[in-house]
Amino acid sequence: MSRDLLTLRDLDAAQLREILDLSTRADLGRPLAGKGAALFFQKPSARTRNSMEMAVVQLGGHPVYIQKDEVGIGTRETVEDVAHTFACYHALIAGRVMDHQVLDEMAAAVDTPVLNMLSDSDHPLQGLADLLTIQQLLGTLEGAKVAYIGDANNVARSLAEGCAKLGAELRIASPEGYGFPAAEADALGIVQTADPAEAVKGARIVYTDVWVSMGQDDEAAARQKALAPYQVNAALIAKADDAFFLHCLPARRGEEVTADVIDGARSAIWRQAENRMHTARGAMAWMMGGT
Template identity: 65%
Template structure:
């Protein structure tokens, strides 16, 4: 039984398999089967991409919220997992605590797929790499600059870049990078990060559930991706996992301009979700 909780669950071959499957005609492998979609955090892209991906594979997505399952309060994690496995081919979760997904996976009653956790966002990284491959025609050697916080999005993207041989650099304020990640190039200066970059990527300064205050905004203000920063990487394309706050982490001329590929990136969430589920079931 395969689980996909983080990019670390994949080999380079697995990742390449998922990206290839994401662009191929898809089999109705979930015909007559359900997929549980458990959401502790709301999301426009994750819910829509996952529900459509399940439907494209012939399955029936079931949207679930915490009050319906009572995980850890009304019922134990193991009991909920076993119950969902009675009905569903895959259990997918978008959760705060990554440990919950790990506990569900240990039950081993059904494959578990991480739609987002506090530490990892593998589905976003898969969509990101598919987008880069479509834009540039390759992944190996591509220079990716992430401007902003070391979070679940940047961590998963860094791990995915390492698997495919892309060069990943993150620029963050002191103490807000990816910590002790020995294989990740981390810098303070955004201008240094984007030098020679082919992809410039950013995310919101305040993630869902994070602390939102003026001190934090002031800290991240020098990390705004604007036209001046993009001019330092004249051949780069712009990516953002969305939702975006124009005027904060990115300016409108950048995200809405001709070098932005955010809508292709958003669409690819559906294609790579399909590829990830195919890998879980038959890859």
Template identity: 75%
Template sequence: MNRPDLLSLADLTRADIEAILALSEGDAGKPLSGKGVALFFQKPSARTRNSMEMAAVQLGGHPIYIQKDELGPGTRESVEDVARTLACYHAIIAARVNDHRLLSGMAAATDTPVLNMLSDTDHPLQGLADLLTIRQLLGRLEGAKIAYVGDANNVARSLAEGCALMGAKLTLASPEGYGFSAAELARLGTVRQVVDPVEAVEGAQIVYTDVWVSMGQDGEAAERQRAFAAYQVDEALMARSADAYFLHCLPAIRGQEVSAGVMDSSRSAVWRQAENRMHTARGAMAWIMGQGR
């Protein structure tokens, strides 16, 4: 069976996501028994490394953590040669990168499946964890009402793609200049975009946010903090939807994008969401290896 890459949730169908979520909550077996999983990190991460290493072990595999200076794709060696080398040893090549084109280059160079652990445009593993968490909290994805307050970044994009595929209703609230383009909104179809965070949150069952300044955007920090000053998810905003759960992909900065009162409240499901990173990583890798397909 041909093993697929997983670079973006847009690569998947609704049936694919259903299969991955089922594997995330069920017995995925040991499809990686005796096999290696390369985990290449250009960017560090607590949740991604821990969840991926544990998921690989649970599937019977052996994860190998690789730091950016150990490979140097595009500098020390070509991207294609790096991918072909890793393919000699591993059943899956997973990478967390600055530029999505690096992942595309790896995928084009080898038949070994490439899994996106994060790029500048997409975060599919986070999106899968978000979908699983929402389904667990609400009992369904079809028709779920979700508000995302903040930057239309890689996390928002993967969430939007997943919601569009699964029939959930996502409204994104961003300042002017920080939302999705008209072309991207047209591609996403059912996703709605507004400027007013109150409008997005009213009637929502899930309220989601992320940091205002992502890794690599330090030079824009002051400008972004001014732009997003009115977009903090605090108690007053959460009160616009009395029964909503709060989600955050972490790390969170209390006092900026979220108040401590919301982050640490009984309505916060961020730790379930963080745990689900491991479960959906397991489901995604099992699916890549042919389970559930």
């Protein structure tokens, strides 16, 4: 039975653990043998394209990279027609989109499984890679203390949802206006604070992301001013508990993180980046009915 994977909140704890387990296995077979995977990119990405293409190949399939101008989704053709077109040729559809609704509409239109490679609200593939990395570094997710510093964005949301389901404790430090709505934070059991030092106290994992993401260039000055006190540097890391550093990349050294931290001995960013491939493989195997 094939399944969509659009957000981590759609999964229960057992399903999340199953995907993480599949991500560590080398014996997944070839569920995509002789089949295509449509990889639709409205937003470019080095890690997402490379990790997804290699994961499809490792499952025996053929990845087809599709740029937004080749499709004209919502202008030349409706979302539903694009989804039906992809489904004519491919066993799996994956989208990296500006608006999450595009993925919802694709999933509603076709029976072919649809995977979210990133949307404005969620980044489940990054969340899976983060969870696997934390599990590898600490030996368990249960009781892991994780601090996220900065804007509560799509990456933070998927991380928070995964932590909540698998028993990790997440604290987020953000300036006013950059955190999660109180109701969402409460539902996920997130501790929110405006003080980065409070967030990292006792943390084994310290995580951050860029202050200005793709498509936010008009907000750059305001974001940099608001988030400047939230830089992850040696002084902040020293307040944590012998913490590992994570970043979803790309990074801007000297802005959200200093070079000595991201390039330091406790940085696990390259393991985290490699895990994007492993968890993409595990996610797609699960979507295709793997166990």
